[in-house]
Amino acid sequence: MITPIPHPLLEQLRQICGPANVLTHDDPTTDLSPWEQDWRKRVRGRALAVVRPGDTAQVAAVVKACAASGTPIVPQGGNTGLVVGGVPNGSGTQIVLSLSRMNAVRAIDPANLTITVEAGCVLQNLQAAAEAAGFLFPLSLGAEGSCTIGGNLGTNAGGTQVVRYGNTRELCLGLEVVTAQGEVWQGLSGLRKDNTGYDLRNLMIGSEGTLGIITAATMKLYPQPAAQLTAWAAVPSMEAAVKLLGLAHQRLGPGLTGFEVMGQFALSLVDKHYPQLRVPLWQETPWCVLLENSDSESESHARGQFEALLEAALELGCVTDAVVAENLTQAKGLWHIRESITMAQATEGLNIKHDISIPVSRIPDFVAETDALLAQNVPGVRMVDFGHLGDGNLHYNVQAPEGADGPTFLREFEDKVNTLVFDQVKRFGGSISAEHGVGEQKVHKLPHYKDPTALAMMRAVKQALDPQNILNPGRVLE
Numbered sequence: 001m002i003t004p005i006p007h008p009l010l011e012q013l014r015q016i017c018g019p020a021n022v023l024t025h026d027d028p029t030t031d032l033s034p035w036e037q038d039w040r041k042r043v044r045g046r047a048l049a050v051v052r053p054g055d056t057a058q059v060a061a062v063v064k065a066c067a068a069s070g071t072p073i074v075p076q077g078g079n080t081g082l083v084v085g086g087v088p089n090g091s092g093t094q095i096v097l098s099l100s101r102m103n104a105v106r107a108i109d110p111a112n113l114t115i116t117v118e119a120g121c122v123l124q125n126l127q128a129a130a131e132a133a134g135f136l137f138p139l140s141l142g143a144e145g146s147c148t149i150g151g152n153l154g155t156n157a158g159g160t161q162v163v164r165y166g167n168t169r170e171l172c173l174g175l176e177v178v179t180a181q182g183e184v185w186q187g188l189s190g191l192r193k194d195n196t197g198y199d200l201r202n203l204m205i206g207s208e209g210t211l212g213i214i215t216a217a218t219m220k221l222y223p224q225p226a227a228q229l230t231a232w233a234a235v236p237s238m239e240a241a242v243k244l245l246g247l248a249h250q251r252l253g254p255g256l257t258g259f260e261v262m263g264q265f266a267l268s269l270v271d272k273h274y275p276q277l278r279v280p281l282w283q284e285t286p287w288c289v290l291l292e293n294s295d296s297e298s299e300s301h302a303r304g305q306f307e308a309l310l311e312a313a314l315e316l317g318c319v320t321d322a323v324v325a326e327n328l329t330q331a332k333g334l335w336h337i338r339e340s341i342t343m344a345q346a347t348e349g350l351n352i353k354h355d356i357s358i359p360v361s362r363i364p365d366f367v368a369e370t371d372a373l374l375a376q377n378v379p380g381v382r383m384v385d386f387g388h389l390g391d392g393n394l395h396y397n398v399q400a401p402e403g404a405d406g407p408t409f410l411r412e413f414e415d416k417v418n419t420l421v422f423d424q425v426k427r428f429g430g431s432i433s434a435e436h437g438v439g440e441q442k443v444h445k446l447p448h449y450k451d452p453t454a455l456a457m458m459r460a461v462k463q464a465l466d467p468q469n470i471l472n473p474g475r476v477l478e
Helices: 008-017 056-069 123-132 149-155 200-204 238-255 264-273 299-316 328-339 341-348 360-377 406-427 452-465
Strands: 047-051 073-076 094-098 105-109 114-118 172-178 184-187 213-220 227-235 256-263 287-295 321-324 355-357 382-388 393-399
Touching: 008 047, 008 056, 056 073, 056 094, 056 172, 056 184, 056 213, 073 149, 073 213, 105 123, 114 123, 123 149, 149 213, 172 200, 184 200, 227 238, 227 299, 227 328, 238 256, 238 287, 238 299, 238 360, 256 264, 264 287, 264 341, 264 382, 287 299, 287 328, 299 321, 328 341, 341 382, 341 393, 360 382, 360 393, 360 406, 393 406
Parallel strands: 047 094, 073 094
Antiparallel strands: 105 114, 114 213, 172 184, 172 213, 227 287, 227 321, 256 287, 256 382, 355 393, 382 393
């Protein structure tokens, strides 16, 4: 039996959560890498301990103990983040507070159209619970099988249906939060109207665990659509894709629940690494668009709308060819292609990721100008452009030249590429983070691209709510 090295705080945490739920490096049989290494395997930190509380009272007690000793806390959900916001630094002095054990669905209120879940509830399980009750929870993203609702709220995650339902912020009606002092804010009312002061809920959402620790949330539910159809269209240019988006809004109205754009090279990587997925139309066009129409009437009504939309688009020249999924299996196959771009890019080699937002009307000019600048500054660069055009969010990723050594490419070009892209984003009135957050990866860039008054206000809020700076220090704000 391993006898842990005595440490006053760790002994206190073991008393709070139980010895089995305080993991340390004292035990050589315990591998902490799932909590200490980020999803992209770009950064590996070292925690003082990984603590896994089982309920909100334990979270509050852990935070009080850490506050008393001045020990920093890194809240963590499914650890699927892409900006190094949920892993410890290398000092060995930070506590990773994993919410994974707090994964229950607490309640479903059919009349209020809400579901209340704990922060560690995996998104896919939340979706399944809503479906079992006859409802839709529309947040959907590639990591839904492992990401948690607490992490989704912490980063204000987006996904593929933002064009209709909004980001995670728009889907949340209430929160339960443990403050930096270990107090519990009970805000799970599920009210759609509450005009009694500052909007603390929205302040916490997107704060990446730097202002408080979300332990539970009340989320909106929607009726299941009568029909959901998916189409895949080839478009001759990004301008044509934007034109198709406007036409889809006009013809489908609120039925338009997904509008994704994918560049030819991005799809070529899926075809190369996952040929069994049979990517349609990609060789014939520079861009493809994936559209989803959710209808409250019937499948025949939805199909009629889709066919009329695509006929009009073909006549206007903003679509050159299209296919409509005949059944749910085909629709899932088309969405699987879109969701496989990230893994195909990772299989191809190291790359530089950008999660940016630009006003939709300016995206064609941004892509044309920035593609040309990158080609000029990084010979042989390959652009993996794809994302949620419906809400102006592009995953504007830069792949190393073919045959280049990945680590060398990152060392030589990552900062240069990021500066070039972020400068262009600022010039076009956009944001350097649309849905992934700031984390540690972009914290040093933020002062160059965020309004200084806004930054001063953010620092004032952080100082007021977490004066010891123990909640996820070094993330969002330097």
